[in-house]
Amino acid sequence: MRRKTKSITIDGIDKKILRMLMKEARTPILEVARNVGISGAAIHQRLRKLEKAKLISGSQLIVNPEVLGYTTCAFVGVYLDKEADTHTIIKLLHRIPEVLECHYTSGHWNLFLKVLCINNDHLIQLLNSLQEIGGVFRTESLISLNQEIDRQVKV
Known part of the structure; x- marks a missing residue:
């Protein structure tokens, strides 16, 4: 099922990528690609699309x-x-x-x-x-x- 946000539509693959990286932002792209079932280049393209739409912005370390x-x-x-x-x-x-x-x-x-x-x-x-x-x-x-x-x- 696709969910329409203000300026971007995210699909199931986008959601899988987001869920993995929200859990651990330092997960290697190739590991994300293996788990999602698409190439590392496709992961990079999707992440660029999500950044351009301002759905995501960077990553950060969390200090205790x-x-x-x-x-x-x-x-x-x-x-x-x-x-x-x-x-x-x-x-x-x-x-x-x-x-x-x-x-x-x-x-x-x-x-x-x-x-x-x-x-x-x-x-x-x-x-x-x-x-x-x-x-x-x-x-x-x-x-x-x-x-x-x-x-x-x-x-």
Whole structure:
């Protein structure tokens, strides 16, 4: 069965390739080709097609933050002043390495951040620095006790 995305149609072979590489991005292309039943060159062509359509983009190593000493994951809801310059605030947030994600949201907060800190004291320092940003009215934080699900969209 083919599934039509915004700009590309992916077939069963594309799905097999994606599933293998989503599980382990460092799988050699020839191993993918053997498992899928087509040539390595065809795998490369399909991957280029998927990259060109922006369905996939590169690959990455995943670093375990706990090994580096980051044990506190928190989510921070940010309330902005009505006259806040959101673009400038986002630029400032880009400069804070503890901010891993920033989302515009509907509902209570204007922005919702995922942050990673070494410990709760580090989180307090981070929250204080966030509240010093011009245009930030206040913040609310939620500490993650444990992450039970971490997955990508199903292909």
